[in-house]
Amino acid sequence: xxxxxxxxxxNLIASFSTNTMAxxxxxxxxxxxxxxxxRSMLELGVQIAKAEVKVLSIS
Amino acid sequence: xNQAGRVLPVPFTEQDILLPNDKYYSDNFVILLKYxxxxxxxxxxxxxLSTSTNPEVRAFYKKLxxxxxxxxxxxxxxxxxxxxxxxVIHIPKSDEVERAQTKKVxxxxxxxxxxxxxxxxxxxQNNFVSTEVLKEILRSFSKTETSEIxxxxxxxxxxxxxxxxxxxxxxxxxxLPQMPTWESEVDTEGLPHFSDRLMMFKVSLMVGAxxxxxxxxxxxxxxxxxxxxxSKMMGEVVLYAEDSAALMIKNNMFDEPxxxxxxxxx
Numbered sequence: 196x197x198x199x200x201x202x203x204x205x206n207l208i209a210s211f212s213t214n215t216m217a218x219x220x221x222x223x224x225x226x227x228x229x230x231x232x233x234r235s236m237l238e239l240g241v242q243i244a245k246a247e248v249k250v251l252s253i254s
Numbered sequence: 255x256n257q258a259g260r261v262l263p264v265p266f267t268e269q270d271i272l273l274p275n276d277k278y279y280s281d282n283f284v285i286l287l288k289y290x291x292x293x294x295x296x297x298x299x300x301x302x303l304s305t306s307t308n309p310e311v312r313a314f315y316k317k318l319x320x321x322x323x324x325x326x327x328x329x330x331x332x333x334x335x336x337x338x339x340x341x342v343i344h345i346p347k348s349d350e351v352e353r354a355q356t357k358k359v360x361x362x363x364x365x366x367x368x369x370x371x372x373x374x375x376x377x378x379q380n381n382f383v384s385t386e387v388l389k390e391i392l393r394s395f396s397k398t399e400t401s402e403i404x405x406x407x408x409x410x411x412x413x414x415x416x417x418x419x420x421x422x423x424x425x426x427x428x429x430l431p432q433m434p435t436w437e438s439e440v441d442t443e444g445l446p447h448f449s450d451r452l453m454m455f456k457v458s459l460m461v462g463a464x465x466x467x468x469x470x471x472x473x474x475x476x477x478x479x480x481x482x483x484x485s486k487m488m489g490e491v492v493l494y495a496e497d498s499a500a501l502m503i504k505n506n507m508f509d510e511p512x513x514x515x516x517x518x519x520x
Contacts, residue, residue: 198258199255199258199260199308199311200306200307200308201512201514202302202305202306203305203306203307203308203311204260204512205511205512206298206301206302206305206306206311206315207255207260207311208255208260208262208263208509208511208512209298210298210299210302210318211255211262211263211265212263212265212266212455212509213295213459215265215266215267216266216270216452216455216456217291219266219267219268219270219271219452220271220448220452220456221288223271223274224279224284226274227276227277227278228281228284229277229281230281232332232335233281233284233285233332235328236285236288236325236328236329236332237284237288239321239324239325239328240288240292240325243318243321243322243325246321247318248265250314251255251262252255252256252262253256253257
């Protein structure tokens with residue numbers, strides 16, 4: 196893979212930390228949600244965060 | 255990132271959730287929180303997309319922007335369904351566009367001002383919701399047992415309360431509806447729900463986003479008193495953000511960003 200530029204590194208590092216947090220916290224909120232419509236919104240949130248972390252940590 | 259030979263920061267894990275069986279935010283507050291975080295993330299992803307040159311990185315952020323836009327839309331639908339988007343402020347209709355004839359449109363610091371414009375109402379309302387969500391987050395985080403971090407969160411909460419009053423005051427002068435607050439929607443009793451590192455990280459992200467938002471409002475509004483109010487609030491947020499970073503460094507929670515030179519001794 197080509198070397199990454201300063202802005203790419205900055206953005207990717209920020210995305211990684213933010214989304215490991217988002218995936219943990221959103222999964223927890225999902226577990227505790229009371230209504231179905233909120234659950235469905237949170238499921239999408241977890242899915243986005245997990246997919247992002249997965250892509251960033253491929254070795 | 256690994257393919258490009260870059261080190262990733264230490265991730266957050268389930269260990270950072272301390273009370274996995276307690277509900278601490280109401281569903282309504284969860285919707286508002288995800289809406290605001292989604293809004294901030296969307297801004298970040300679009301910027302990331304437009305500042306990257308690597309095609310793989312751009313494709314990654316393009317997909318993320320699309321997915322996050324969908325999430326934000328879901329949140330908005332839920333907010334409308336539950337009336338969380340209230341109050342809706344109506345702007346009277348006019349038949350034609352009027353050219354400003356005097357500098358009165360720019361307002362003045364002292365004395366009678368022109369009524370708020372539609373963009374100003376939008377900016378103040380959007381900022382109010384963001385700051386209110388951060389205030390409730392700080393309130394719920396103030397349960398931490400580390401006294402220095404608790405004091406920092408409490409100070410942030412007081413700063414947010416003051417900013418909310420300043421924004422509300424602009425609406426009150428125009429006899430516009432009172433903006434809602436959500437004190438009863440978060441649990442502030444008992445033990446902390448998250449690790450200090452997670453809470454500090456979340457707060458520093460949200461504080462950064464709020465500082466940026468205030469800056470946009472200060473430059474995107476015409477009336478001088480609004481620009482001045484938001485510049486002042488932004489200054490306070492910047493100082494608070496700096497103290498957050500200092501506290502994270504002191505508690506060994508701060509990942510240093512990559513520098514343009516290796517082996518820096520400063």
